[in-house]
Amino acid sequence: MFASIHVPEIAPERRARLLECARDFSPWVEQTTPDTVTLDIGSLTHLFGSPRNVAEAMARRAAELELAANVAVAANPDAAVHGARGLTGIVVVSEKEAGLLAVELLEAPPEIAATLAMWGIRTFGEFAALPEDGIAERLGPLGVHLQKLARGAGNRPLKPANPPPAFEESFDLEYPLTLLEPLSFLLARLLGALCARLDSHGLATHELRLRLKLENGGAHERTLRLPFPMRDAKAFLKLLSLDLDGHPPPAPVTAVSLSAEPVNPRVVQHGLFLPPTPEPQKLELTLARIAKLVGEGNVGAPELLDTHRPGAFRMKRFTLARNGRVGGQVGGRLALRVFRPALHAQVAAPNGRPAQVEARGVRGRVLQMAGPWHTSGDWWRADAWSRDEWDVALSDGALYRLYRDRHGKEWFIEGRYD
């Protein structure tokens, strides 16, 4: 059995009340139109008795919510909707009452409505009485469908409008937590519940937000952004623990709130002949552990910047690139090992050409040299560079790249060829 609640000319601000009224009776509620809701009351008869009693209870609840509602009960959702729209008060729609409904309630397309008006059909009963073959011949499949609705024989399923699930868990503490270890037990519990809910909806998350309410009235927020969607509570717990180790809250914690941004889970087609790659979850944990060890800015993939500035690069987050540029063997190249920062050097340079170099850990006579190569750029910025580069072979047996800063007139060793 299905019930429909219809409030004629409902004000926009009262539409939420209509939905609330229906949800008080069943979680399976269809928002048919803004002024009509339909719900399954099949199991409510055990609680309220007859279908009419259910309809009366709904009408009472609607009145409490200050809604002047028509409530109709029928065997299928369409019949219930037509009954609520076409009849006033509380109605259990029977064949006789359905037959009296105006044919306009079917909301037929204009050409079919005009044909029915031309035939003199005004009620459901008159339309239902027409021969089905003739309707199919003259009005097509849509006409047959409308006639089925007029006979009260619709059989469509209910389309319940569930509210979007909120993936948030919170916990208020009776006493403030000062250590991270007990906090991790709490986080494990919240993450378990959150991941179970994500799992039940077939979703995952790529962003976890942790909000800690502090004893001093402040809040400590951390956001964990993942390169791919996950829903592994254990992995989340380890990542959050590592993150909190690096960024602990400044005061004792009095409340914990955890929310997740739901997204579709990651689907990957593995190949038999592809080279092995790290498992994404393990890789994230490994990167988090290494970042804790050496610092966040010291782990990642180097990315060259589009500039002529020597040694310009930035560290970006390391992700498992797919369909990226495939590197290739270019051939043997003489690599430079750079000193960060560049070594300040004392250089004896008679006639402007280096002859003797001394720096921390480097000392030698210049045996052979190439240069200078003058480079400069970014002259419009405060950090403009202008320098003369030299490649030199020193008597210590190594090859170095020197440069002379043309602004400060000082010498530096940029790196060593190796």
Add this chain to the structure above:
Amino acid sequence: MNALALDPRLTAQLTFRMRPALEFVPSGVAALDALTGGLPRGAITDLYGPASSGRTSLLLSILAGATGREEVCALVDSSDALDPSSAASAGVNLERLLWVRCAANPEHALKAVDLLIQGGGFGLVALDLGDVPPQIARRIPLATWYRLRRAIEDTPAALVVVEREPTLKSCASLILEMQREEVAWSGSAGCSELLRGARLAAMPRKPVRQQTAAFDARAVEAAEKVRGQAEACPTRPLNSLTCRAGHASACPLRASGRTFSAASLG
């Protein structure tokens, strides 16, 4: 009874385990592959040699080959010495290279390598101790290397360690000593000289081979800088790499900040 119950577990641990035959992957240097068969997977390769002996050049060739096979690689850089431009020029796909910069802390570097091997999935893990003084490298306990050897044994990863002097001893399955045979300079002395590259040699010390694998490493910056500028500059003859003072002032590249120095052109 307890002794009897523990017996199978103890004997399983103490039973001699036959190590499977090593699988080798190309190193990226044909002469070296012909000599050693490549780099062993599931084992440690030790690259050692003095400064400017070509250790880093060989390492970048190895990384270029591995990233070219679409393997995920990691470089644990104890001295923060990697030049990403050199790596890109050598053909390393930087998107598949995880770079861990340890700011002159070998202890962190060893821990990071341990974490990477435990994490699994990497085709090649490189540990660069090339700027760590030998007296500090020798302080790394041999047990650490044994543990790393055991950790990597059953994985498809190759671990390459770069250092100044060999400290891995029996933990490494392949030990290569690097030497620089000669440096190639071009141009006339005192004017417009160029570092063109170096001839490098890798000598297998374990297993011992009488031959050496020699290969050339071209200097990236100087040669390509000149060639790139020469080709980009319309006022300059393409077949000449020698600068003229008159050209430098007219070079349109001066405006872009990549030009020759008039002072250097004699």
